[in-house]
Amino acid sequence: MTCAEVDDRLDDYVDDTLAEAEFQELELHLAGCAVCREQERRLRSLLAQAAALPRELAPARDLWPGIRARLGRPGVLPFSRSFSGVGSWLPASLAAAAVVALAVAALVRTPGTAYGPSQVSAFPTGSSTEAAGVLKAERDYAQASAALLAALRERPERLSAETLAAIEKDLLVIDGALTQIREALAQDPSSGALNHLLASTHQRKLKVLQRVVKLSRI
Amino acid sequence: MVRRAQAGDLPAFEQLHRENVRRVYALCFRLCGEASLAEELAQDAFVRAWQKLGSFRGESAFSSWLYTLTMNVALSERRSRRRRTSRIVATEDPSVFEKPGDTRRPEVGVDIERAMDVLPPGARTVFVLHDIEGYRHQEIAELTGVATGTSKAQLHRARRLLREVLSR
Numbered sequence: 001m002t003c004a005e006v007d008d009r010l011d012d013y014v015d016d017t018l019a020e021a022e023f024q025e026l027e028l029h030l031a032g033c034a035v036c037r038e039q040e041r042r043l044r045s046l047l048a049q050a051a052a053l054p055r056e057l058a059p060a061r062d063l064w065p066g067i068r069a070r071l072g073r074p075g076v077l078p079f080s081r082s083f084s085g086v087g088s089w090l091p092a093s094l095a096a097a098a099v100v101a102l103a104v105a106a107l108v109r110t111p112g113t114a115y116g117p118s119q120v121s122a123f124p125t126g127s128s129t130e131a132a133g134v135l136k137a138e139r140d141y142a143q144a145s146a147a148l149l150a151a152l153r154e155r156p157e158r159l160s161a162e163t164l165a166a167i168e169k170d171l172l173v174i175d176g177a178l179t180q181i182r183e184a185l186a187q188d189p190s191s192g193a194l195n196h197l198l199a200s201t202h203q204r205k206l207k208v209l210q211r212v213v214k215l216s217r218i
Numbered sequence: 219m220v221r222r223a224q225a226g227d228l229p230a231f232e233q234l235h236r237e238n239v240r241r242v243y244a245l246c247f248r249l250c251g252e253a254s255l256a257e258e259l260a261q262d263a264f265v266r267a268w269q270k271l272g273s274f275r276g277e278s279a280f281s282s283w284l285y286t287l288t289m290n291v292a293l294s295e296r297r298s299r300r301r302r303t304s305r306i307v308a309t310e311d312p313s314v315f316e317k318p319g320d321t322r323r324p325e326v327g328v329d330i331e332r333a334m335d336v337l338p339p340g341a342r343t344v345f346v347l348h349d350i351e352g353y354r355h356q357e358i359a360e361l362t363g364v365a366t367g368t369s370k371a372q373l374h375r376a377r378r379l380l381r382e383v384l385s386r
Contacts, residue, residue: 011370011373011374011377039381042381042384042385043377043381045384046330046349046377046380046381046384047349049330049384050330050345050349050350051349051350053248053330053331053350054244055241055244056240056241056243056244057240057243057244057247058240058243059239059240059243059253059256059257059260060253060257061257063235063239063243063257063260063261063264064232064235064236064239066261067235067261067264067265067268068228068232070261070265071228071231071265071268
């Protein structure tokens with residue numbers, strides 16, 4: 001993948017909407033290209049600033065008097081002052097969805113720090129003396145993935161056959177990539193790029209599972 | 219509170235306004251970029267909400283319903299304003315963002331809210347909806363009446379321009 005191609009796909013990469021094969025290619029490019037990594041850093045910084053903007057801003061004046069005056073005008077009346085179904089506003093499924101959302105949040109946080117893109121470096125990398133740390137991190141990821149898969153199996157009726165097939169396809173590609181990376185790491189255990197790739201591929205798998213759990217929650 | 223307002227209880231509607239006005243105003247301000255216009259749009263949104271209150275069925279949170287309605291009000295105003303005037307309000311060239319006599323030190327950088335002023339309206343809308351409000355391209359396409367691909371292209375354009383401005 002060239003730098004220009006990376007630039008074209010960087011939005012999808014940071015938004016986590018890139019197809020699996022392209023994701024892997026782009027990850028490999030980033031591991032070896034400082035210029036593109038800087039572009040990625042700037043983009044993530046922009047998105048972090050956007051996300052940190054306050055959700056509320058106070059207007060310079062009280063807007064209610066102007067609104068109140070307009071509500072009194074002829075023709076400005078509530079569309080309808082009565083409707084049926086008031087007593088059943090909060091269906092049980094909403095409460096159930098909230099419980100599932102909380103469970104998913106707890107599940108994905110269980111393994112510790114190595115989930116957000118900015119925390120990829122928390123995944124043990126480098127010398128063979130850190131091999132035990134890598135193994136533990138892999139176990140943590142595997143536990144989180146298994147827990148999410150178990151959550152999915154508990155409600156198979158929530159997913160269409162088409163969605164299930166797409167998930168299985170994605171997971172197969174990711175598991176294949178993990179196997180290849182582990183084999184390469186066995187040859188070169190101190191490779192920072194390979195360790196980075198291993199961590200991000202685990203994250204990718206978790207994200208796929210998280211998305212599916214979200215999709216199936218109501 | 220919502221049920222009371224639906225029954226025509228004005229103090230209850232005022233309470234709903236008090237609880238939501240800062241969020242509604244923030245959305246309007248970020249979509250249009252002008253404080254006075256944002257105030258007008260926020261007022262329009264609450265008047266529209268009062269008129270449509272009977273159609274709120276409680277299938278989502280009242281605040282979500284109100285924000286969607288606000289977005290429609292703000293986007294509709296933008297469309298009609300665009301029809302009324304051909305005034306150019308934005309540019310592809312971030313250098314025009316440097317106003318003559320601007321004494322800010324370049325290394326200080328610019329605030330993202332201010333940097334958004336450089337964005338053309340379409341790119342600004344998509345950036346606000348996608349990167350600040352968290353909508354997906356499909357949802358933005360439905361809200362704004364553009365194709366999903368157009369939404370993605372506008373976002374790419376917005377992010378590129380903002381990175382250029384903010385990295386100075």
